[in-house]
Each structure stands twice: as structure tokens, then as C-alpha cells.
Amino acid sequence: MKVAILGCGAIGGVVARAVRDGEVPGAELVGVVHAERTDPPGLPVLDVEAAIEQADLIVECAGQRALAELGPSIVAAGTDLLVVSVGALADDALLAKLRDTGPGRLHLCSGAIGGLDVLAAAARMGGLSEVRIVTTKKATTLIQKWMDEPAAQRLRTAVEPVELMRAPARAVTAAFPASANVAASVALAVGDWDLVEAAVVADPEAPLTSHVITAEGSAGDYRFEIRNHPSPANPATSGVVPHAVLAAVGRLAAPTGAFA
Incomplete structure (x- = not known):
């Protein structure tokens, strides 16, 4: 499964490097899409259009505004989308666009919590x-x-x-x-x-x-x-979140024997 990461901060950077390094069986990194002026070292950088064209799954790690702006075009193009910024889905219209229009599928990440x-x-x-x-x-x-x-x-x-x-x-x-x-x-x-x-x-x-x-x-x-524990890179988020994302990517890439 070819994977692109939207956002390359405290969450997206960890996810991108782990996928790049082969830590998620069945997943291959095609690149990251980010808004910073300086490209992250050691990671291929794509624009959104190239990510949609090349990836089977785009992982959103860029925040609620980016999800609202880019998410609908991702699923409309037929690319699956894994959402970390689930708070954006309080907007019922956005949730409907992402969940019901397709043909790309919407997946949600549990992030910092369980149960x-x-x-x-x-x-x-x-x-x-x-x-x-x-x-x-x-x-x-x-x-x-x-x-x-x-x-x-x-x-x-x-x-x-x-x-x-x-x-x-x-x-x-x-x-x-x-x-x-x-x-x-x-x-x-x-x-x-x-x-x-x-x-x-x-x-x-x-x-x-x-x-x-x-x-x-x-x-x-x-x-x-x-x-x-808070993330050392961004205390506003929990350090476990990128690893929850990686677990979710792993389930989508090789779902056999994994909890749904």
C-alpha cells in the first residue's frame, strides 16, 4: 500500500519516517505534503495533486483546517484518507463529504485514547x-x-x-x-x-x-x-499519537489477524 502523509510535524514526521524505514509491513512511503518553508530532511516531498495520484492512502496529520480544505478532494479522487484531526468532523457537512461521497474511503484514527x-x-x-x-x-x-x-x-x-x-x-x-x-x-x-x-x-x-x-x-x-506522556516535539499532543497512527496504517496495509 502506497502511503502519503499530509503534514510533517510532531505526528506526521514520526509517521513518515517510520513508514519510510519499513517499520509498517505492507506500507511504502511515497512522500509528505507539508506547508513549512523548509523541506524535512530525508523525506520525499510531494504536492497534494501528486500525493493523490500516487498514494493508495493519505494520512492526515496536518490539523483541522487542512483536513477541511483538502480532505474532500482526496476522497473524491478515489484515494483513501486516514484522519487524525477528528475534531474537524464536528462539522456535519464535512463529515458527510468525507464519508458518503467517495469513492475514496474514510478511516478514523483513535489517537490518544482507547475504549x-x-x-x-x-x-x-x-x-x-x-x-x-x-x-x-x-x-x-x-x-x-x-x-x-x-x-x-x-x-x-x-x-x-x-x-x-x-x-x-x-x-x-x-x-x-x-x-x-x-x-x-x-x-x-x-x-x-x-x-x-x-x-x-x-x-x-x-x-x-x-x-x-x-x-x-x-x-x-x-x-x-x-x-x-506529552510529545517532546509538541507538548499539546500526546507522544503515543503517531504510534496509534502507525498501528492504524498497519491494519489497513495488512489487516489479516488484526483487530478491526
Whole structure:
């Protein structure tokens, strides 16, 4: 399977080099598409059109805006698309374009969390009555462009945890696009953006990024707690994310014997 990577930052760079080095059986890197002025060393660089033409699968690691701008043309051309920035799919129109128009297929990466298969099964069995996710990150990584300077300074100088937002997953995903892909993943798994309540907590002393997911329904009660080390290259994301992407690419390249 020929693979192109869209984005070559803290996630895409790791993924591209691992595929290039043969670490994913059945996958071959054709190149990376990136927006930086300087090309990444040791990696072939393509424009989007060449990536669509040459790749069987394009892996999106470039953020929500890039996915919205480029994703529809990728699947419309018949190339499969693996999405990391699932928060962008809070836009129902974009999700419909990527999922329903084809002929390229849409695949989603679980990223920094697990348990999505169980939540999806429970939702299918009899529905879920409550679903919550609380994401806690180091305070300075949660500063957003929409915040005024006093709010940003509050996070820079925080000495105790601060809950920044608690709202339906769609609203939290829009407010924290680089930090709330996990909330979007939970909402997509259970099939209900309005059911999932998401909270974002800024903790100046947080050594790890944590996600606590709880759900209740006729199938049972569930609680998952995930605690990830931040990426050394970008503390706003978890270091495990590129490896979740590589696992997903591996399942698509050689699916025999792998969990679906």
C-alpha cells in the first residue's frame, strides 16, 4: 500500500519516517505534503495533486483546517484518507463529504485514547444515557488564540487546576481544536455529539495528559482513564499519537489477524 502523509510535524514526521524505514509491513512511503518553508530532511516531498495520484492512502496529520480544505478532494479522487484531526468532523457537512461521497474511503484514527470499540458496541446494544470525558493537560498548552491576554496570563501563572470549559463535545472541540480530538472521537464512537459532555482542565503541575471517560447505559457502566506522556516535539499532543497512527496504517496495509 502506497502511503502519503499530509503534514510533517510532531505526528506526521514520526509517521513518515517510520513508514519510510519499513517499520509498517505492507506500507511504502511515497512522500509528505507539508506547508513549512523548509523541506524535512530525508523525506520525499510531494504536492497534494501528486500525493493523490500516487498514494493508495493519505494520512492526515496536518490539523483541522487542512483536513477541511483538502480532505474532500482526496476522497473524491478515489484515494483513501486516514484522519487524525477528528475534531474537524464536528462539522456535519464535512463529515458527510468525507464519508458518503467517495469513492475514496474514510478511516478514523483513535489517537490518544482507547475504549472506543466498547462504547460503540454499548451504544448500538441499547443506547447510552450519559457519556462524559474530562481532559486534563498542562496549563500552558491550553492557551488559545481566542483568549484575551488576562485569560492567557491566568494559565501561565496558574498554581492549581482550572476548569476552562464544560459543554457538549461539539462546542469543546471547536474551542480547543488541538486538544479535544479525544472528545470528538468519543462522540463519533457513540454516534451522538449532544450526548457527550466534555470538560477541559488546565493543571500547571500535570506531568501527564489525562483523559477520563465515563459512560452509563443498558449494556453496563464504563470508566476508562488514559494518562499519556506529552510529545517532546509538541507538548499539546500526546507522544503515543503517531504510534496509534502507525498501528492504524498497519491494519489497513495488512489487516489479516488484526483487530478491526
